[in-house]
Amino acid sequence: MGYGLKKPVVMVGMMGAGKTAVGQALARRLGVAFVDSDDEIVRAAAMSIPEIFERDGEAFFRDREGEVLARLLQGGPRILSTGGGAYLAPANREAISAAGVAVWLRADPDLLWERVRRKNTRPLLRTPDPRATLNTLCAAREPDYAKADLVVDAKARYSIADMTGRVIEVLLTRPDVLEETG
Ligand SMILES: Nc1ncnc2c1ncn2[C@@H]1O[C@H](COP(=O)(O)OP(=O)(O)OP(=O)(O)O)[C@@H](O)[C@H]1O
Ligand SMILES: O=C(O)C1=C[C@@H](O)[C@@H](O)[C@H](O)C1
Ligand SMILES: [Mg+2]
Numbered sequence: 351m352g353y354g355l356k357k358p359v360v361m362v363g364m365m366g367a368g369k370t371a372v373g374q375a376l377a378r379r380l381g382v383a384f385v386d387s388d389d390e391i392v393r394a395a396a397m398s399i400p401e402i403f404e405r406d407g408e409a410f411f412r413d414r415e416g417e418v419l420a421r422l423l424q425g426g427p428r429i430l431s432t433g434g435g436a437y438l439a440p441a442n443r444e445a446i447s448a449a450g451v452a453v454w455l456r457a458d459p460d461l462l463w464e465r466v467r468r469k470n471t472r473p474l475l476r477t478p479d480p481r482a483t484l485n486t487l488c489a490a491r492e493p494d495y496a497k498a499d500l501v502v503d504a505k506a507r508y509s510i511a512d513m514t515g516r517v518i519e520v521l522l523t524r525p526d527v528l529e530e531t532g
Pocket of ligand 3: 370388432
């Protein structure tokens with residue numbers, strides 16, 4: 351059984367939700383290319399995300415993120431994972447819905463914290479109480495993530511392969527996005 355992907359699928363949601371990990375696995379399952387806006391920004395700047403935030407500030411990062419996203423959306427049907435803040439900007443949401451479809455990987459703060467606590471690569475969590483910051487960010491962002499076209503719940507018991515299967519299931523409810531072939 352093969353798949354025909356018709357437009358870019360854009361993974362959105364909080365840091366740690368699995369956008370990169372599930373996006374990569376999804377691209378392999380569908381036989382399409384994978385791109386990640388965070389990776390593209392890092393490559394173009396030749397700096398890590400914390401370095402960009404430290405040197406140039408979050409607003410600079412968000413500008414680059416918008417540009418990179420707009421460019422990646424023009425690359426045809428493939429899987430595009432975004433950074434956790436990308437879907438918050440109205441211009442980014444408009445660009446995404448004009449070219450593709452957004453899938454929100456929805457996860458509760460406890461699960462996110464288990465995933466992100468070991469790594470210090472997320473500058474927004476470099477606060478005196480990162481666990482509380484994560485809660486606050488989740489609550490503040492939820493109304494925007496909820497604007498995504500499709501939603502898949504992440505749970506601790508769902509492996510990356512499980513999540514990938516669930517995303518494929520919801521994508522197949524949209525024949526304008528994904529169809530089974532052969
Ligand atoms: N379903 C899963 N089961 C087990 N581990 C997972 C699962 N999904 C993601 N992970 C792991 O959790 C961590 C965070 O996942 P990932 O980097 O994909 O998140 P992200 O949504 O891309 O975050 P960011 O917004 O910071 O880029 C990674 O180590 C990843 O391998
Ligand atoms: O949630 C966010 O705002 C971020 C998530 C990461 O993917 C990176 O894009 C960066 O650390 C900011
Ligand atoms: Mg990621």
